Amino acid sequence: MEGHPLALHDVMFIPALVAQASDEQNKKWLRRAQRREIVGCYAQTELGHGSNLRKLETTATYDVSTQEFVLHTPQITSLKWWPGGLGKSSNYAVVVANMIVKEKHLGPHSFLVQLRDEITHQSLKGITVGDIGPKLSFNAIDNGFLGFDNYRIPRTNLLMRHSRVEPDGTYVKPPHAKINYSAMVRVRSHMATGQGNFLAQALTIAVRYSTVRRQGFIESGEQEVKVLDYQTQQHRLFPSIAKAYAFTFAGYETIRLYEQLLKEVDTGNVSLMADLHALTSGLKSVVTHQTAQGIEQARMACGGHGYSQASYISEIFGVAVGGCTYEGENMVMLLQLARYLVKSVEQIKAGESGKLGPLVAYLAVKVDGVDLEKGVEEYMKAFQHVSRLQTWKASEKFLKLLKSGEKREVAWNKSSVELTRASRLHTRLYIAETFKRSVQEVADPRLKEVLTDLLHLHVNYELLDMATYALEDGFLSSSQLDYVRDQLYFYLAKIRPNAVSLVDSWEFSDMQLRSVLGRRDGNVYENLVAWAKASPLNKTDVLPSVEKYLKPMMNSKL
Numbered sequence: 064m065e066g067h068p069l070a071l072h073d074v075m076f077i078p079a080l081v082a083q084a085s086d087e088q089n090k091k092w093l094r095r096a097q098r099r100e101i102v103g104c105y106a107q108t109e110l111g112h113g114s115n116l117r118k119l120e121t122t123a124t125y126d127v128s129t130q131e132f133v134l135h136t137p138q139i140t141s142l143k144w145w146p147g148g149l150g151k152s153s154n155y156a157v158v159v160a161n162m163i164v165k166e167k168h169l170g171p172h173s174f175l176v177q178l179r180d181e182i183t184h185q186s187l188k189g190i191t192v193g194d195i196g197p198k199l200s201f202n203a204i205d206n207g208f209l210g211f212d213n214y215r216i217p218r219t220n221l222l223m224r225h226s227r228v229e230p231d232g233t234y235v236k237p238p239h240a241k242i243n244y245s246a247m248v249r250v251r252s253h254m255a256t257g258q259g260n261f262l263a264q265a266l267t268i269a270v271r272y273s274t275v276r277r278q279g280f281i282e283s284g285e286q287e288v289k290v291l292d293y294q295t296q297q298h299r300l301f302p303s304i305a306k307a308y309a310f311t312f313a314g315y316e317t318i319r320l321y322e323q324l325l326k327e328v329d330t331g332n333v334s335l336m337a338d339l340h341a342l343t344s345g346l347k348s349v350v351t352h353q354t355a356q357g358i359e360q361a362r363m364a365c366g367g368h369g370y371s372q373a374s375y376i377s378e379i380f381g382v383a384v385g386g387c388t389y390e391g392e393n394m395v396m397l398l399q400l401a402r403y404l405v406k407s408v409e410q411i412k413a414g415e416s417g418k419l420g421p422l423v424a425y426l427a428v429k430v431d432g433v434d435l436e437k438g439v440e441e442y443m444k445a446f447q448h449v450s451r452l453q454t455w456k457a458s459e460k461f462l463k464l465l466k467s468g469e470k471r472e473v474a475w476n477k478s479s480v481e482l483t484r485a486s487r488l489h490t491r492l493y494i495a496e497t498f499k500r501s502v503q504e505v506a507d508p509r510l511k512e513v514l515t516d517l518l519h520l521h522v523n524y525e526l527l528d529m530a531t532y533a534l535e536d537g538f539l540s541s542s543q544l545d546y547v548r549d550q551l552y553f554y555l556a557k558i559r560p561n562a563v564s565l566v567d568s569w570e571f572s573d574m575q576l577r578s579v580l581g582r583r584d585g586n587v588y589e590n591l592v593a594w595a596k597a598s599p600l601n602k603t604d605v606l607p608s609v610e611k612y613l614k615p616m617m618n619s620k621l
């Protein structure tokens with residue numbers, strides 16, 4: 064859970080080579096990386112810049128006389144800072160640097176760079192490298208810093224699958240300006256399943272523990288109730304169980320799309336790139352935020368023992384919440400999706416609705432009302448309505464400011480909170496729709512039934528959560544919202560008997576969960592005592608601090 068120093072080797076270094084190095088380059092590098100003869104990381108973020116890639120300061124200047132690139136970090140803010148596995152483990156890195164050829168700045172490009180000697184592992188001359196120090200979590204990973212002092216690499220170390228620099232310095236452009244960002248898009252497209260998995264772990268712990276923990280009464284009786292029988296506890300946990308499934312289904316779809324994109328890009332077709340970038344930018348942001356909230360609720364649902372490291376939920380939280388920042392800070396990525404949404408509105412206004420992609424086609428279709436009692440399809444229409452409403456409102460705000468003479472960037476900034484709201488609603492619609500589609504495809508009737516209950520819980524929870532938008536223009540009435548509430552409580556109670564099976568179905572072993580509270584056998588109390596006794600403070604009855612500090616204090620007459 065704390066991460067693995069080689070994680071980025073698999074998650075970003077190898078995928079960056081696969082997507083960006085030419086076949087010829089990969090004959091040299093890929094097999095060695097796959098066999099772990101060389102260990103790599105993805106070094107892009109700098110001390111001064113992470114979000115705004117166009118302002119990266121590390122330069123790679125082409126020297127035509129030697130056919131080499133000269134890598135340089137001109138000032139302290141240019142140091143690479145954060146890359147996982149960079150500090151101590153990696154001897155190579157895919158480095159993203161601003162490429163300069165014949166004095167022309169050509170923007171961020173990726174280079175394969177050797178950092179350390181393959182035998183001694185010592186850092187090479189011209190390289191300054193080290194670990195950035197302890198973090199909130201992920202402390203088994205050596206996130207690092209890296210500086211270059213006019214460090215030379217061969218021309219052929221520019222990753223040349225999509226763009227090239229010829230020996231004489233001629234630059235061959237890629238088919239899409241952002242194709243070098245593919246390693247990030249890959250990770251973003253995997254993040255929904257990854258985060259769904261973190262959420263599932265925390266829920267497994269909290270749900271199991273909630274059937275062991277007895278406290279208080281619902282009706283007066285002999286035995287106190289399992290805390291999972293409280294409606295508030297169910298409301299805290301069950302919607303997140305639904306979300307963990309929903310994120311996983313959405314993630315499967317984005318992974319499939321990414322793989323399709325890779326194949327299409329290889330044939331020169333880059334038409335999916337804008338769609339996938341927008342989709343994964345929104346999905347990564349919504350899923351990481353909701354996962355962090357869900358894990359924190361799971362911790363609180365375990366009461367005092369949730370706060371102990373014996374629960375292990377705090378560690379899961381620390382790792383998962385990193386996702387709100389890495390692979391693009393969430394607000395920044397929501398605004399990327401917003402660009403796509405605003406463009407779609409502009410297309411509709413220009414009478415070009417026919418050109419809209421399938422995920423945004425609904426923005427052009429108005430629905431007057433819904434009959435929620437007819438089922439999930441009607442909820443989808445309601446989600447479409449609120450997303451459309453907010454997308455149009457935010458876009459109109461931006462376009463009005465533009466028309467009033469504001470500069471584009473200023474108008475954008477003044478509309479940005481509303482724009483991020485639109486992006487979230489659009490993404491939540493996408494998650495609900497993939498959830499619905501995935502449940503429809505399930506063949507086993509018993510499995511389908513329980514997943515359908517979760518789907519119903521999800522759509523009712525979500526609609527209630529976005530009720531302000533739906534009430535704003537009278538699209539939903541307050542009696543319709545009462546119906547949604549009743550449905551929500553109905554499904555909480557219906558799911559209760561299956562709750563443990565639903566989390567057990569994720570099949571986390573005790574070793575994976577490392578949680579005293581979430582043990583499969585339910586022997587929580589005995590093991591909490593054993594865990595506490597094993598605390599380093601309990602190795603001796605009397606600590607040395609007693610002689611050193613306590614006694615002098617207690618014996619003092621002052």
Ligand SMILES: CC/C=C\C/C=C\C/C=C\C/C=C/C(=O)SCCNC(=O)CCNC(=O)[C@H](O)C(C)(C)COP(=O)(O)OP(=O)(O)OC[C@H]1O[C@@H](n2cnc3c(N)ncnc32)[C@H](O)[C@@H]1OP(=O)(O)O
Binds near residue numbers: 336399
């Ligand atoms: C398997 C994985 C599971 C779990 C992971 C486990 C462990 C891993 C842990 C940590 C790993 C962490 C790694 C990292 O964090 S690596 C560093 C990540 N860094 C970022 O994400 C930086 C975020 N910033 C950006 O991506 C860009 O700067 C940004 C997209 C914000 C803007 O780029 P730029 O300034 O170049 O473009 P704009 O002018 O804003 O836009 C122009 C145009 O281009 C479109 N665009 C941008 N990016 C893409 C893309 N990737 N694909 C397609 N199109 C793109 C953008 O939308 C604009 O379009 P238009 O509106 O039509 O003009």
Ligand SMILES: Cc1cc2nc3c(=O)[nH]c(=O)nc-3n(C[C@H](O)[C@H](O)[C@H](O)COP(=O)(O)OP(=O)(O)OC[C@H]3O[C@@H](n4cnc5c(N)ncnc54)[C@H](O)[C@@H]3O)c2cc1C
Binds near residue numbers: 105107145390
């Ligand atoms: C655990 C972890 C692992 C990481 N691993 C790697 C790695 O392997 N390789 C790598 O290269 N990097 C890595 N990073 C770095 C990570 O990708 C960046 O930290 C991330 O992209 C955010 O960039 P930043 O730090 O510059 O944030 P900043 O951009 O400085 O964000 C600060 C604030 O400014 C806001 N902001 C910034 N720009 C805008 C804007 N245009 N509009 C509105 N608000 C804005 C943000 O929303 C945020 O609130 C990792 C980071 C973490 C935490």
